[in-house]
Amino acid sequence: MKRALVFLFFAAGVSILILPSCGGGSKTTEPPAEENLVISSTPAIGGQSEVAAPGPNFPLAVTVTSKMPPQGVKVEVSAREDGSATDFYNDTKTTSVSTSNFVITNTPQGVICRVTVTVTSVSKSTNTVTGFYLYSKK
Numbered sequence: 001m002k003r004a005l006v007f008l009f010f011a012a013g014v015s016i017l018i019l020p021s022c023g024g025g026s027k028t029t030e031p032p033a034e035e036n037l038v039i040s041s042t043p044a045i046g047g048q049s050e051v052a053a054p055g056p057n058f059p060l061a062v063t064v065t066s067k068m069p070p071q072g073v074k075v076e077v078s079a080r081e082d083g084s085a086t087d088f089y090n091d092t093k094t095t096s097v098s099t100s101n102f103v104i105t106n107t108p109q110g111v112i113c114r115v116t117v118t119v120t121s122v123s124k125s126t127n128t129v130t131g132f133y134l135y136s137k138k
Contacts, residue, residue: 034069034070034121034123034124034127035066035067035069036066036127036129037064037066037069037073037119037120037121037127037128037129038064038065038066038129039062039063039064039065039066039117039119039129039131040062040063040065041060041061041062041063041117041131041133042060042061042063043060043133043135044133045117045131045132045133046131046133047131047132047133047134048133048134049112049133049134049135049136050133050134050135050136052135052136052137052138053135053136053137053138054137054138055107055109055137055138056105056107056137057103057104057105058103058104058105058107058135058137059101059102059103059104060077060101060102060103060104060115060117061099061100061101061102062075062077062099062100062101062102062117062119063098063099063100064098064099064119065098068096068098069121069122069123069124069127070123071096071121071122071123072094072095072096072122073094073095073096073119073120073121073122074092074093074094074119074120074122075092075093075094075095075100075117075118075119076090076091076092076116076117076118076119076120077089077090077091077092077102077104077115077116077117078090078115078116079104079107079113079114079115079116080113080114081108081111081112081113081114082111082112082113082114082134088106088107088108088113089104089105089106089107094122107135107136107137108137109137109138110136110137110138111136111137112134112135112136113134113135113136113137114132114133114134115132115133115134115135116130116131116132117130117131117132118130
């Protein structure tokens with residue numbers, strides 16, 4: 001009987017020491033690091049000037065070439081006369097597909113216009129990339 005009692009106390013003591021180390025604890029894990037955004041576009045961003053085109057509409061495709069963030073991206077496109085503070089076109093799309101298509105409208109004739117593209121991760125707002133190109137309507 002004494003042996004059974006000693007064994008019981010021993011088993012209880014070992015259980016008290018071992019059980020807290022078994023899972024169930026509140027461990028905080030940080031989400032995996034997000035790859036920096038890299039984009040390309042057609043026409044290409046990079047500050048260059050496109051040849052004047054007849055218009056009236058100007059298609060733009062923006063492609064995320066880096067790994068897509070888990071919650072997708074917000075793609076913002078604006079167009080204005082170069083040097084102006086007023087947009088004549090702007091559009092925003094939130095997406096998790098790699099390519100977003102836009103059609104720039106209302107381009108004034110005979111002036112250089114600046115298209116600015118900003119892509120921002122939905123899950124990490126500091127992960128952003130911006131670029132622009134210049135174009136004009138004949």
